[in-house]
Amino acid sequence: MTYAWEAAAEAQIRAAVERGEFDNLPGAGRPIPGRDLPYDEQWWIKGLLEREKIPTEALLPTPLLLRRRVERLPDEVRDVPTEAAVRAYAQELNTQIVAWLRTPTGPRVVVRPVDVDAVVRQWRAARSRLVPAGDPPAAAAVSDRPTRRRRWWRRTPRP
Numbered sequence: 818m819t820y821a822w823e824a825a826a827e828a829q830i831r832a833a834v835e836r837g838e839f840d841n842l843p844g845a846g847r848p849i850p851g852r853d854l855p856y857d858e859q860w861w862i863k864g865l866l867e868r869e870k871i872p873t874e875a876l877l878p879t880p881l882l883l884r885r886r887v888e889r890l891p892d893e894v895r896d897v898p899t900e901a902a903v904r905a906y907a908q909e910l911n912t913q914i915v916a917w918l919r920t921p922t923g924p925r926v927v928v929r930p931v932d933v934d935a936v937v938r939q940w941r942a943a944r945s946r947l948v949p950a951g952d953p954p955a956a957a958a959v960s961d962r963p964t965r966r967r968r969w970w971r972r973t974p975r976p
Contacts, residue, residue: 880917890906894936
C-alpha cells in the first residue's frame with residue numbers, strides 16, 4: 818500500500834517538473850546554506866529566530882526572564898521622567914514575580930520581588946548625576962515623605 822502512495826507522489830512530482838513549476842524557484846543554482854556544517858537538531862528553530870528577528874531571550878523560562886528583568890531594572894528606569902512612573906514600573910515587575918511565585922514553573926531559580934524604594938533611590942541618584950547642580954530638574958522633585966491627607970473622620974472642632 819505504501820508503494821501505491823509513493824508512486825502517486827512521484828507521478829505528481831514528475832508532472833509538476835514537466836509543467837515547469839519548479840523552474841525559477843528562489844535559491845535555484847545556489848548551494849544549500851549550512852550544508853558544510855555539522856548536523857544540528859535545532860537548525861529550524863535557529864533559522865526561525867534569525868528569519869523572524871525574534872530575540873533569543875524569548876526562549877528562556879519564566880524565572881530566568883524575571884531575573885534578567887530584575888538585573889536590568891536600573892537601566893530600564895533610568896530615562897523614566899517621573900518617580901511615580903518608576904514606582905509603577907517596579908511594582909508591575911513585582912506583580913509578575915509574585916504571580917510566578919504563586920504557581921512556579923520551569924527551573925528552580927530564586928526570584929525575589931524588588932525593593933521599590935531602593936529602585937527609586939537608585940533612580941534619583943542617577944538623575945542627580947545627570948542634572949547639573951545649579952539647574953532645577955524638569956519635573957518637580959517629589960519628597961521622600963508621603964503627602965498628608967486629612968482623614969474624613971477627623972474633623973476639626975467647631976468654635
